[in-house]
Amino acid sequence: MALDKITTVQGTAVHVPGSDVDTDRIIPARFMKCVTFDGLGGYLFYDVRKHEDGSDKEHPLNNPRFKNATVLVAGSNFGCGSSREHAPQAIYRYGFRALIAESFAEIFFGNCTTLGIPCVVATGDDIKVLAAAVEADPALAVTVDVEQCRVFFGDQSFTVHVPDSARDSLISGRWDPIADLLESMDDVSARMQELGYSA
Amino acid sequence: MGNGKSLFEKVWDGHAVRELSNGQTQLIIGTHLIHEVTSPQAFGMLRDLGLKVRFPERTFATVDHIVPTDESKEPFSDPLADAMIRELRKNAEDFDITYFDLSTGKQGIVHVVGPEQGITQPGTTIACGDSHTATHGAFGAIAFGIGTTQVRDLLATQTMAMSKLKVRRINVDGQLPPGVYAKDVILHIIAQLGAKGGIGYAYEYGGEVVDNFTMEERMTVCNMSIEGGARAGYVNPDDTTFEYLKGRPYCPSGDAWDATVEKWRAFASDPDTVYDDVVNIRAEEVAPSVTWGISPDQGFSVNGTIPRPEEGETPAEQESIREALEYMKLTPGTPIKGTKIDVAFIGSCTNGRLSDFREVARFIKGRKVADGVKAIAVPGSQIVAKLCENEGIDQVFRDAGFDWRRAGCSMCLAMNPDKLIGDQLCASSSNRNFKGRQGSPTGRTILMSPLMVAAAAIKGEVSDAREVFELTACATA
Numbered sequence: 001m002a003l004d005k006i007t008t009v010q011g012t013a014v015h016v017p018g019s020d021v022d023t024d025r026i027i028p029a030r031f032m033k034c035v036t037f038d039g040l041g042g043y044l045f046y047d048v049r050k051h052e053d054g055s056d057k058e059h060p061l062n063n064p065r066f067k068n069a070t071v072l073v074a075g076s077n078f079g080c081g082s083s084r085e086h087a088p089q090a091i092y093r094y095g096f097r098a099l100i101a102e103s104f105a106e107i108f109f110g111n112c113t114t115l116g117i118p119c120v121v122a123t124g125d126d127i128k129v130l131a132a133a134v135e136a137d138p139a140l141a142v143t144v145d146v147e148q149c150r151v152f153f154g155d156q157s158f159t160v161h162v163p164d165s166a167r168d169s170l171i172s173g174r175w176d177p178i179a180d181l182l183e184s185m186d187d188v189s190a191r192m193q194e195l196g197y198s199a
Numbered sequence: 200m201g202n203g204k205s206l207f208e209k210v211w212d213g214h215a216v217r218e219l220s221n222g223q224t225q226l227i228i229g230t231h232l233i234h235e236v237t238s239p240q241a242f243g244m245l246r247d248l249g250l251k252v253r254f255p256e257r258t259f260a261t262v263d264h265i266v267p268t269d270e271s272k273e274p275f276s277d278p279l280a281d282a283m284i285r286e287l288r289k290n291a292e293d294f295d296i297t298y299f300d301l302s303t304g305k306q307g308i309v310h311v312v313g314p315e316q317g318i319t320q321p322g323t324t325i326a327c328g329d330s331h332t333a334t335h336g337a338f339g340a341i342a343f344g345i346g347t348t349q350v351r352d353l354l355a356t357q358t359m360a361m362s363k364l365k366v367r368r369i370n371v372d373g374q375l376p377p378g379v380y381a382k383d384v385i386l387h388i389i390a391q392l393g394a395k396g397g398i399g400y401a402y403e404y405g406g407e408v409v410d411n412f413t414m415e416e417r418m419t420v421c422n423m424s425i426e427g428g429a430r431a432g433y434v435n436p437d438d439t440t441f442e443y444l445k446g447r448p449y450c451p452s453g454d455a456w457d458a459t460v461e462k463w464r465a466f467a468s469d470p471d472t473v474y475d476d477v478v479n480i481r482a483e484e485v486a487p488s489v490t491w492g493i494s495p496d497q498g499f500s501v502n503g504t505i506p507r508p509e510e511g512e513t514p515a516e517q518e519s520i521r522e523a524l525e526y527m528k529l530t531p532g533t534p535i536k537g538t539k540i541d542v543a544f545i546g547s548c549t550n551g552r553l554s555d556f557r558e559v560a561r562f563i564k565g566r567k568v569a570d571g572v573k574a575i576a577v578p579g580s581q582i583v584a585k586l587c588e589n590e591g592i593d594q595v596f597r598d599a600g601f602d603w604r605r606a607g608c609s610m611c612l613a614m615n616p617d618k619l620i621g622d623q624l625c626a627s628s629s630n631r632n633f634k635g636r637q638g639s640p641t642g643r644t645i646l647m648s649p650l651m652v653a654a655a656a657i658k659g660e661v662s663d664a665r666e667v668f669e670l671t672a673c674a675t676a
Contacts, residue, residue, distance in 0.1 A: 081631060195227065
């Protein structure tokens with residue numbers, strides 16, 4: 001399976017502040033009554049973006065200045081809670097292609113990587129500087145360089161942390177593991193028997 | 200320094216097939232559990248790739264998240280829910296997967312069904328597209344919550360790509376005071392270590408309190424590992440584990456039983472295991488606990504005072520407190536006790552088992568839910584419901600003014616008709632107090648033990664169960 005090699009993501013950014021943003025907030029459960037992921041993008045952050053009558057609340061994603069942003073900048077423990085892949089699916093379908101945060105919850109991080117969405121970890125101070133720069137100039141080009149583990153914007157840049165396995169998967173175009181997993185099915189069958197799982 | 204291995208390492212090493220090119224491990228997941236919400240897309244991907252379910256006998260399905268708890272006849276009144284149930288039924292049939300359907304008498308929350316059927320076993324690996332899969336760790340299994348693409352990976356290969364976790368041993372020693380339950384222990388641990396404290400770790404729970412816990416209490420503790428940021432949590436298997444499993448449908452019987460028990464016993468962490476981290480908790484310091492915020496770590500004793508934003512140690516923490524109090528509509532500097540509630544919910548994969556209902560029933564006999572409070576009790580499975588009904592527990596709940604419902608996830612996540620309305624405040628035995636979690640975008644949740652929910656239901660406000668039910672050695676600090 002030929003997948004894109006994801007070495008860098010370039011675009012404009014939007015900062016969604018706050019820590020412990022959970023996947024219920026990213027995509028409320030009632031929008032998961034579906035058998036495909038199609039159409040989830042429209043419900044991203046729905047309850048913090050919309051009043052109950054459907055009109056807009058004040059939220060960075062509703063601000064026309066940040067329209068078409070493809071890099072989401074967030075706080076710590078982003079994506080905690082439910083394992084729902086609907087969350088990264090909604091983020092991707094809304095148009096985001098990379099995430100920068102102080103930290104990510106583990107299941108969410110894995111789900112994103114498997115979908116080819118780089119999640120890079122930056123310090124709170126660096127995120128503050130980036131958020132201020134984006135606020136001052138929403139058209140500012142932000143480059144998430146997965147290969148070099150750096151984020152570039154204007155004449156500034158900072159180092160980010162990307163776990164080796166995720167970095168390697170993304171830049172080599174092997175972020176969807178299914179092809180790799182299928183390669184060793186003979187070994188898997190033998191081990192399944194050894195472990196007593198299958199006859 | 201010892202050379203001992205933890206249960207986590209033993210099970211991981213035994214299930215590792217090979218190292219993948221990115222350094223992750225291809226890990227065999229012996230038991231795969233699926234439900235209606237996170238599996239249909241995975242079956243879709245499988246079909247798109249032209250793949251089959253490789254080991255259909257190792258995947259087990261049930262329906263829980265969207266099942267209405269107040270109607271039993273299909274088609275259900277919600278056409279979307281009905282479509283999802285039909286989809287799961289079709290996928291189970293097409294791919295020859297065991298399905299504990301509504302008609303079997305064995306349906307329920309996936310994390311209640313697995314143990315109750317004896318599918319959950321020590322020394323195994325388990326995964327499910329649900330973050331509360333850690334529950335199964337109570338049996339000395341390594342159990343992970345996963346996303347839908349990984350559900351596809353398991354269907355196709357019975358393996359997934361994963362990075363090894365570190366292990367933090369959490370000892371709970373001493374004697375729990377009366378009125379303090381397993382739920383309070385895990386809420387206390389989460390408040391101490393934080394909602395992100397467990398990132399990168401599996402939690403191994405031990406110490407005399409955990410050793411003395413029943414399996415259902417251990418499940419309550421392991422269940423909320425993810426609320427502490429840990430992807431897996433477990434307890435070493437012992438006689439309590441084996442006694443629970445003996446005679447269950449999917450467990451070995453006859454001569455095979457004794458040999459299996461010896462094999463299972465050997466998975467327990469060696470006494471000289473060196474852990475990546477160790478945390479010691481004193482049981483005497485655990486109080487009946489409640490949350491006051493919108494993250495499970497924003498919790499304290501029921502006798503606590505709602506914090507002021509200034510008490511946050513960092514600007515980010517101060518902002519979190521401010522955001523939580525604004526959402527929860529709570530006044531800083533005032534006691535949480537006495538906060539009026541609108542709804543009381545007893546159920547969920549955290550606290551929806553026989554012992555939870557049995558314990559509450561002991562105390563609510565002859566009492567009434569306060570006027571204006573809607574109280575619902577939702578068994579975690581059809582079998583739990585039946586066991587309760589055999590003991591007359593359902594009638595005790597009904598007499599006290601609770602609705603006694605059918606099995607399902609119900610108001611834990613509100614993907615079914617059980618939802619909060621407007622900014623209703625719910626005393627809940629579930630696991631998450633996130634904004635909007637219980638179905639209304641402004642709905643509010645206070646997490647607590649089942650008996651604390653019962654106390655709140657009876658008083659109409661957040662209360663100390665020890666006072667309401669006159670539990671001995673009442674220590675109201």
